[in-house]
Amino acid sequence: MSVKVTLSPSGNQFQCHEEDTILEGAHKEGIILPFGCRSGACGSCKGKVIEGLLDRGEYQSSALNDEEIAQGYALLCCAKPISEVTIEIRQVNGMKDIQIKKLPCRVESIVKPNHDVAILKLKLPAQEKFEFLAGQYIDFLLKDGKKRSFSLANAPHETGILELHIRNYPGGSFSQYVFNELKEKTILRFEGPLGTFFLREDSDKPIVFMAGATGFAPIKGIIESARHKGITRPMTLYWGVRSKQDLYYNELVQSWVDENFNFIPVLSEPLEEDEWQGRTGLVHEAILADYPDLSDYQVYACGAPIMVESGFNTFTQTRGLPEDEFYSDPFTPSVDNKRTT
Structure with a gap:
């Protein structure tokens, strides 16, 4: 038995078998939706049910809260359709030839x-x-x-x-x-x-990268790939860590700095021996202080869920960042196959 799922605004449709989540059903038909942990922990695959019924399955409340449920949202890596459903979610382009x-x-x-x-x-x-x-x-x-x-x-x-x-x-x-x-x-x-955390190369908007601790890892790959391809969009990396020793690739990142790339390390708990003269506090707050308007930017964020969530909420609600220009990969604890770093 299968159920028809319609995606909005693309209008694409596919049949989702009863044993599959909506995310699995879409991927089997070659339709790529945003996803991260695939276990209801990160919220990357969040979509809004416009019409129809579904079973939301098991998920972490930190990834989908009661207010969002009341508004019709579900995590598509956990949800299974009960009736024909229409779901509002953006599709992901650029992964057509990537084989798992x-x-x-x-x-x-x-x-x-x-x-x-x-x-x-x-x-x-x-x-x-x-x-x-x-x-x-x-x-x-x-x-x-x-x-x-x-x-x-x-x-x-x-x-x-x-x-x-x-x-x-x-x-x-x-x-x-x-x-x-x-x-x-x-x-x-x-x-x-x-995962679907990668640079959207069809845009020419300037980019703000927000990394927390080893959330720097995928952002490093994205920046190095962009530099290799000759992409010259303005980019600024904010890397938030506790103390100076946690900037484990500091020299490499400093070597990237040029007219198109800026680096701002942010320490939340600098040590006395760090003799730190740079930015301190929470990394998303440093971005808020520097950008009164993010309406013409893209933000790529990777790190702890609380950092990613704080960034998304404040950037979209107080700085005008379009919700669909915030790309994230929140790391979750390594329990029961959840996302880690």
Whole structure:
């Protein structure tokens, strides 16, 4: 049994089988909708039900609150249609030829630039073609059947190698494994590329990037890819961390600064020994202070959900940023296959 789903404003339609979520049903028909965690934790796939009934499934209240439900919103990675439905959501272009694969990889190197970040580089099979868009992520496929998701930190033109930035979360089983047990030449398996966090190249609007901690990883890939392609749109990166040591790629980012790119690090808890003379506080508040009007900008945000949500709410409600020009990849704790970094 299947149910017809209509998307607005595109008018595209597809049949969604009863065992599939709306997101799964759309992807099976080659229709790409925004998504991130695929487990009801990040809110990237939020759509508004215009007509019809659906079962919203199980999700985290931080990703979909009661007020949004009352307005008709649902998370399409969890929701299943009960009747024919019409859903308002923007579709994603630019991913038509990207194939999701399951592949082995070999740990090429593990570098720890500070106390709680590991930069992992993975070597792909020599004869395997793996295409992705800068900013997407992969899922490690673990032996116990669980998955752990990490953003790709390198650009697609760097073939044969994948770069990941892994933060050492207290109690995080996979991050503890990476920091304490994982060795070079270990073989791992992953699935990808996944996610719809990537640069929309059909726009010429200036860009504000907002990164929190290792949320810098996919943004690094996006910026390096844009520079490689010769994209000259004005870009400003705000990177929010606790103290100076957390700016683990500071020298690299400083080397990007030119007439088209600006870098503003923001420390929330600078140490006395940092002798910090730069910006302090919360990263989204630094952006608010610098931009009285974001109506002609795009914002790309990656980091903790509270940072992403605060940015979206304040930028759209007080600075005129169009909701459909805010692109995000909120990281969620690594529990039950939720999105991490």
